Amino acid sequence: MAEMDANLRVLSRLDLVSMLEHAMREPGFARTLRGPESDADSTVVKTYIVEAAIPDGATQTQANDFALSLFQTRKRQLSVDATLYESDDAELFTIQGHSGKRSLTAYLDVSNPRFWLLHSMSSSQALGPFVSAMFSAGTELDRAWMPSQLLEKLSSIGPLRGLGLAYDRRVLRDVDFDTPEAPIEVLRMQFWGSSARQVLGALRAQDSLPNATTLSKIRIRVDGDGGDRSNLQDVKYDGKITARGGSFSTHLGLVNHIVDVYSTAIRKVEARYPLRMVLNEGTPTLQGEPLNFLFAKPIKHLDLFCSGLFSAREPFRLWGVPVVRNSRFYTVEAIDLHVGSNMRFELTPEYMRVYLPTDACGNTIIRLYTNLQHHYDALIKAEDGDGRSVFEF
């Protein structure tokens, strides 16, 4: 086994907090964490929220073992040149190695057995491919997907200092983009400055681009406890949170808050919607209900839409073979490749019903909803049978 770089070793989660706190204030030390080939003295910390396909209520030991075995499997599958080191805290691991020619150091905190945190100061060029490979390798891990509504909710935590929009219809290509009446194909914008919110409002106006204006990132200023140590925090829709300057403690506080909000939404989906038969005073009773997804504009070609959605590819991670019941009604018995569970879809041009099984993972629905906002319709709604929004943050 390769020796671990002693400079980067952390003994405990508390030790990790101290080290990253120090690194965010000392560019020289941060450079050590970023790697010798790093071309900039950056004090940026990146944190990914990772959702592990481990049952709610799993013990800490189970989560630790799961992380260890998963990394070994991934390493074999992906030929990742990285090693996982245990620490004195069983729920903290250090990952060291290389991603391409760049060195990589990251810290995996599994103290929340289901929602893990991966912290790193390594360059995006090293970290990005490693993280992408980790998520796409199997059914055990997924990102924390944040719909526009969640990002907007978080934008009220501090002054909004910028935002990003990302919309790419090419993933669900149900129209001919060469025709004059074709919708927006791709829209990507970033606005930095205090007036970002006004720009967002203008783009969402009815006569502008409401169907393609999907928030992908917000930048907020979060004041630190010391008064003068303010962080700029970028929160991205795929669960990546980046802290620029200021204090790691403040960053960690924000990350933990996002995990709380996100996990509450996930658990609400899991409690309310999966179809299951339960005994109600001795009478078997069907519980749960399908989720109703309502499209602002009808789907032009259901077959093309289904081909994209159920292709087993990122970002939807759904597989299924659509059955054409008639020209206006398709059904799909799908597999969610994140957890390997089945789910059922019924699609018409105007709406889509989604039926979750007993062992459904809430991540499935929030991933579907978030990515439909990014790849089909920014105005798509997800409602329950009473017409209430499924995702209220």
Place this chain on the structure above:
Amino acid sequence: MEEASSSFNRLLLNAWIGMSRGVVGLPRVLHVFGYRDVAIEKTITFFTADQRKITICPELILTSSITHNTLILEIKSGKNTEADQLARYSEVTTEVLGRSGFPLSALETCSMVVNGDEKYTTSLQIGIDRGPYNFALIVKTPKGLRLVHNSLHVEDLNNHFTTGLFIDWDTVPNSFIPIDAESALWEVADIVLPHVLALMTKRIPEIQLRDLCARTCEASWSVIGPKGQNDILLKVRKVLLAAATSEYKPFLQIQQNWNTVQIHNNPLEFGATSRSKIFQRFTSLQRRFVNRLRTGSEFKGEDPFTIQEELPLDT
């Protein structure tokens, strides 16, 4: 135009459950009036004052604590009612339902509903009048559901059904009860094989047929009784046998006890790089298999070799 479901009973059952749950694309009146499906094909046994044992097993029971009413639904796909069955239903009282566990808040009144096909209205009505019983007769028309004989206790609901509830039968939900004993084999294949593939993603080497049926019919398996379960089990076994001797032969095998599917070759055990490609191969495989069952065409025999070339089979 082909309807969403091949079975009359299942089509209507899915429609009623969907309406009570506020499913998009269906009339909302039942949901708004607070009706919820509380029992699917539940057997209720009770004794009359003269000590006769009565057993009923309606397709669906819906209760509402808003209207304080319970609807007992008997679906009739055929031309005639059964005199003995209607006589048994006529013995049901709100007290019987209360003692059987149904919520007392929904038992001020109880309406028995026969739901049949519009083309059999006359004969169904004659059957009900032969009692005579006050059972409401609601029929499926090309445009929806309409009350054509007797009435429901809740006046507002009665008015809605008398006018007729518009239902687009082409888009009625299919997923509460996805298959039943009358389902075509292709419908069973469409539902069951993705469940097998899901288990393959979890690297599970063999599956009991009964467990597979329970997963597939999650919402109804525990309530459809031994006969209902056996009917579905036979269908699922037939489909898996067909799969294991044709398109899915390289991967599946039915064990000699006929109750276990063995996954003797699992390409999904491969690493990340090939997973989405493998699933894309399974797309064409599944489409071919389901279409073959749907059209009744023969398996041509050369497919497994093609598949072997397409999919990595040895780990």
